[in-house]
Amino acid sequence: MKIAQGLFLLVLTAVLSFGSWFAVAALAWSHDLPDLAPVMALEFTATSEVYARDGSRIGVIVPVTGEDRASTNRIPAGLDEISPAALQAIIAYEDANFFRHFGFDLPAIGRAFYEEFLGSGDRGGSSITTQVIKNTVLADIRDDRSLERKAKELLLAIELERQLTKSEILQRYVNVVFWGGNVYGIRAAAQTYFGKEPIELNLAEGLYLARLIPAPNSRHGDFATTRASMRNVLDRMVRQNVISEEAAERAWRYPLEPRGWNVTYDGEGNLVEAVETGESVVVQESIGSELNWHVVIAVRNWLSERFGEAAVFGSGGLRITTTIDVQAQEAANRASLEAEVPDGAQLAIVGIDPRTGEVLAMVGERLRPGLREGELNRVTQARRQPGSSFKPIAYAAAIEEAGFTQATILVDEPTEFLQRGQPPYEPRNHDDGFIGPATVREHLNLSRNIPAVKALEAASAQAVADRARELGYDVEPYYSLALGSFEVSPLQHTSAFTAFVNGGTQVESHFVTRVEDAEGNVLFEAEPRRTRVWDERTAYVMIDMLQGNVADRNPTAFSWRAAIDGRQVAGKTGTTNDEKDIWFVGSTPELTASVWIGYDLGESIPRSMTLANGTTEAVNSSRQPVYVWRDFVENALSGRPATTFQRPEGVETYGFDRTTGAIVPSGGTQGAFLSGTQLPERGFASALEIRLAVDSATGLQATSDTPMDRLEVISVAPDELEEYLVPGGLPDPAPTGTPDDGPSLPGGPAVPAPNGGDAFPEGIGITPGGPIDPPAR
Numbered sequence: 001m002k003i004a005q006g007l008f009l010l011v012l013t014a015v016l017s018f019g020s021w022f023a024v025a026a027l028a029w030s031h032d033l034p035d036l037a038p039v040m041a042l043e044f045t046a047t048s049e050v051y052a053r054d055g056s057r058i059g060v061i062v063p064v065t066g067e068d069r070a071s072t073n074r075i076p077a078g079l080d081e082i083s084p085a086a087l088q089a090i091i092a093y094e095d096a097n098f099f100r101h102f103g104f105d106l107p108a109i110g111r112a113f114y115e116e117f118l119g120s121g122d123r124g125g126s127s128i129t130t131q132v133i134k135n136t137v138l139a140d141i142r143d144d145r146s147l148e149r150k151a152k153e154l155l156l157a158i159e160l161e162r163q164l165t166k167s168e169i170l171q172r173y174v175n176v177v178f179w180g181g182n183v184y185g186i187r188a189a190a191q192t193y194f195g196k197e198p199i200e201l202n203l204a205e206g207l208y209l210a211r212l213i214p215a216p217n218s219r220h221g222d223f224a225t226t227r228a229s230m231r232n233v234l235d236r237m238v239r240q241n242v243i244s245e246e247a248a249e250r251a252w253r254y255p256l257e258p259r260g261w262n263v264t265y266d267g268e269g270n271l272v273e274a275v276e277t278g279e280s281v282v283v284q285e286s287i288g289s290e291l292n293w294h295v296v297i298a299v300r301n302w303l304s305e306r307f308g309e310a311a312v313f314g315s316g317g318l319r320i321t322t323t324i325d326v327q328a329q330e331a332a333n334r335a336s337l338e339a340e341v342p343d344g345a346q347l348a349i350v351g352i353d354p355r356t357g358e359v360l361a362m363v364g365e366r367l368r369p370g371l372r373e374g375e376l377n378r379v380t381q382a383r384r385q386p387g388s389s390f391k392p393i394a395y396a397a398a399i400e401e402a403g404f405t406q407a408t409i410l411v412d413e414p415t416e417f418l419q420r421g422q423p424p425y426e427p428r429n430h431d432d433g434f435i436g437p438a439t440v441r442e443h444l445n446l447s448r449n450i451p452a453v454k455a456l457e458a459a460s461a462q463a464v465a466d467r468a469r470e471l472g473y474d475v476e477p478y479y480s481l482a483l484g485s486f487e488v489s490p491l492q493h494t495s496a497f498t499a500f501v502n503g504g505t506q507v508e509s510h511f512v513t514r515v516e517d518a519e520g521n522v523l524f525e526a527e528p529r530r531t532r533v534w535d536e537r538t539a540y541v542m543i544d545m546l547q548g549n550v551a552d553r554n555p556t557a558f559s560w561r562a563a564i565d566g567r568q569v570a571g572k573t574g575t576t577n578d579e580k581d582i583w584f585v586g587s588t589p590e591l592t593a594s595v596w597i598g599y600d601l602g603e604s605i606p607r608s609m610t611l612a613n614g615t616t617e618a619v620n621s622s623r624q625p626v627y628v629w630r631d632f633v634e635n636a637l638s639g640r641p642a643t644t645f646q647r648p649e650g651v652e653t654y655g656f657d658r659t660t661g662a663i664v665p666s667g668g669t670q671g672a673f674l675s676g677t678q679l680p681e682r683g684f685a686s687a688l689e690i691r692l693a694v695d696s697a698t699g700l701q702a703t704s705d706t707p708m709d710r711l712e713v714i715s716v717a718p719d720e721l722e723e724y725l726v727p728g729g730l731p732d733p734a735p736t737g738t739p740d741d742g743p744s745l746p747g748g749p750a751v752p753a754p755n756g757g758d759a760f761p762e763g764i765g766i767t768p769g770g771p772i773d774p775p776a777r
Helices: 002-030 084-094 106-117 128-135 147-163 166-176 186-194 203-212 216-220 223-239 245-253 293-307 309-315 326-338 387-402 440-445 449-459 461-470 479-483 490-501 536-551 624-636 683-687 718-724
Strands: 048-051 057-061 261-265 271-276 287-289 319-322 346-352 359-363 409-412 417-419 422-425 436-439 505-507 512-516 522-525 530-532 570-575 581-587 592-598 608-610 616-618 651-656 669-674 690-695 711-716
Touching (some): 048 293, 084 128, 084 166, 084 223, 128 147, 128 166, 166 186, 203 216, 203 245, 216 223, 223 245, 223 271, 293 319, 326 346, 346 490, 346 624, 387 440, 387 461, 387 479, 387 536, 387 570, 409 440, 409 449, 436 440, 449 461, 449 479, 461 479, 490 581, 490 592, 536 570, 536 669, 570 624, 581 624
Parallel strands (some): 048 319
Antiparallel strands (some): 048 057, 057 287, 261 271, 319 512, 346 359, 346 592, 409 436, 417 422, 505 530, 512 522, 570 581, 581 592, 651 669, 690 711
């Protein structure tokens, strides 16, 4: 008896001594407690969610913390966003007395101390309240198995219970609890293990998640043991009158199958077989998307630039609404997956609503089945030369600055352009040939280089550069600007073309419309800049010309493969020097889009390629990028009404000859012109006059026998010359410069006109109905 009393006194003395020491130590530690403000404000790292324009979630941005940049997949949820059954399961498993204690109870403390120092350590947190503390303000020491940590948890838990209600504490708990890998919080856990939102969880799924909490990584890998433990928890919930026996039986019979497992049950809900699928479940990378990875990369980069990496990766919890249209994005994904391009070549696809500047879809690389996209988003990050696809900008400037029309005649011929302080610029055509005089529309259809540079010269290189800068290009006023000899991203280039569709006004391209923080506060709302670049009449004339680039035949315009039944389509191909980049930029009234194809390291694209069916096809800008563009745009707009390009006041439509520029009252090519434009009846022939000596008595060409008093010098158009000829033909003309010397043409010797027509001088740009331009030398 005395021995027992002695042992009791010894134990009591030890307990009291330890208690006294612990109380003194706790008092000292209380002066070093962290601030509870982050817990009060529910401030912790959280996953940012990215949404399409229709409100559907299309991706996540997971914050990363610490020196090792560990990611934290956490998406905050309110209690009203979590099913009551799941909450019941978590409370029953983790802290059955949660609503009856003040942050702790003695049995819970005893269990916690035992697990920390004598047990397995799986149940270190003694209550939901202390686990909130451990996973937030004490997260940096949560793995320490020390009395100091336990004392601080206890003291802070008491203070937390004093300041918050039980519901508020429970909300914080379900959002901070660790669920394996880098998964934190019940929303991320529900999505990770069951592909559900937490409000959709049933009792069985809630029990499974609750069972994982003490050791989620290992317990997810041991489904049989986890399943058996659920029976015990269900029975305990029935005994505690938390659920009925019927509810417990329904939960047990539910065919539970978390991601990563294939599970078979018998008719009584008993486990027959559980086989791991090998799927990686619990680690969410820093970027995730159910629709397109590059969209989320673009959003992530934009957020980092605007708010800083600390806000995006150090805290997160943002809700980002984008302009992405799910149908259009799926169409872009499919077009990229099915694209046939040269081996090793890459591509970029982007589509913009020209009326709003909203990016509806983007694909930053050539997608491959089963392979995730890379980090580089070529839509926003790559910079490539646009080549001939820039020519419409030069021609639009010439319309406004030099009075050009679709029927303006320019001569495609060898030409030197003088540049101050530099050697003469001598551009070449893609075929190294020349077609002579033709209208602006025809030169654009056939993508002739020299006429495009002449258009820039007529407008002035400075004027073209100024307009280009307004559209977002970073350029200098050089003659080669007309041929796209600078670098631009596909997004910038596509955005520039929207101004033609939108009546001359460019709306700043953007893919983020709204950003909210975790509390719903609006951090950003898009107010895109609107810039008037072109007169609305100029914009419509250019759209009309670009429609011709798709629709014109005889000869066929280069973009003819872009035609879509039932829709108006305007567009322009583009190829750079050495075939390093091939483009197509085109638009319907509803969608402006571009496709770029090339190699990341700038190698030349091969002239031909072997298709999947074994046939060989030429590779150029009028084929592969056009195929991809048409596939994307047609499917993006499928089922949506077709509209038309709206013609403004002050624009009329005339029929004209695309070669000569002559008006064709019935027939010809229908083209848009500013109201009041006078087209000549004979086209460029009427702009040339031949001085011809005639016999006033006969009205025919004068001869050496014509008396001087009957000699008359008249001006004759080339196509009228035959009316004045006499048998034997014209005599040799006198030397150029004499007043009565017959035909005298400025700019050099005559060259054959196309289609067997009259001869025209080299080096002349001719405007129908106007003066002959001097040669550019």
